[in-house]
Amino acid sequence: MATGKIHCKPNRDPAHPDHIPSLFQHVERTPKENQSKLQRFASAVKRKIAFNTPTPAKRQRKVLSPLCESENSQEEEVYMATPLHADVNSQYFAEYEKAQYNIEINNLRAEKEKLKEQNKELTDSLQSANLSFKHVENNDEKCKFYTGLCWETFITTFQFLSTFVKPAPKNRMINLEDQFFITLVKLRHDMAFELIADFKRVSVATISIIFWLWISLISAKLDFLIKWPDRETINLTSPAPLQQSFLD
Structure with missing residues (x-):
């Protein structure tokens, strides 16, 4: 740049002083x-x-x-300066970066699996503390402890009774399965409505309404399962003290 002259003509380089x-x-x-x-x-x-x-x-x-x-x-x-990734070292850097990426991907996968396991454990704990039917799903021992029924009997009975119930709205706080579950838990363990309401985080009135609605439904639809013996059978099978006190 010895002349130091600007000729005031358009120049194709936008950084040049004479650019258009x-x-x-x-x-x-x-x-x-x-x-x-x-x-x-x-x-x-x-x-x-x-x-x-x-x-x-x-x-x-x-x-x-x-x-x-x-x-x-x-x-x-x-x-001229040599860039960091020159052709001589490009293959080495590519292999090194690929190895680092693989290590990072494997670490992320392991962390993902660990977090999934922790999430499942926390979900199970929450369902257990929330008196949810999910806690006893496919577990006969727990299902019998809470409801008195094995899991298959519980779910079959619910499927039969649910056909007589109107579809629940999506925003309902307690789904139908849990409603039936807490009803059986109340019958078997005589838990207070206040305690169940605390578990489900709803009002006592809500739990009371749910319980009596399901009791009415069970009484109306499952009464055929109760077979009262006739009088002769009662007389034959009653203990001796009762026969002396109450039989004619």
């Missing part, structure tokens, strides 16, 4: 200001070429920009 000057009002500058602008532009082009060169190589200042050529410019050898 016809669109803007021309401002006269001193030769010193023009020289300073051209030197900054040449330095910027040099840095751009240096960091975009894939391998170390000799360059000429003359080729920094074909738009800034000058007859008095002097050729000078310069050495």
Whole structure:
């Protein structure tokens, strides 16, 4: 950049001081200001070429920009910087990065499985503390303890009774399975309504309404399962003290 002249002609490089000057009002500058602008532009082009060169190589200042050529410019050898990932080491870095990615992926998968197990444990604990039928699902021992029925009998009975119940809205706080479950728990263990309400996080009135509705439904639809013996059978099977006191 020996001349330091700006010719006020459109230039294809947007960083050049003469980039489409016809669109803007021309401002006269001193030769010193023009020289300073051209030197900054040449330095910027040099840095751009240096960091975009894939391998170390000799360059000429003359080729920094074909738009800034000058007859008095002097050729000078310069050495460009080598990027971090040069072709010589690209394969090594690719394999190293791939190994690191695989290690990180495996660690994330292990962490995911661990979190899934913890989530399942917490969900089971919450269901147990919440008096949910999920806590006894497919577990005959627990189901018999809470309801007096094995799991298959419990779910079969519920499926039969649920056909007589209107579909529950999606926003219902206690689903039908849990309603039937807490009804049987109340019958078997005589739990207080207040305690069940605390477990289910609803009002005592809600639990009371649910219980008596299901009791009415069970009485109406399952009464055929209760077979009262006739009087002769009662007389034959009653203990002796009862026969002496109550039989005619």
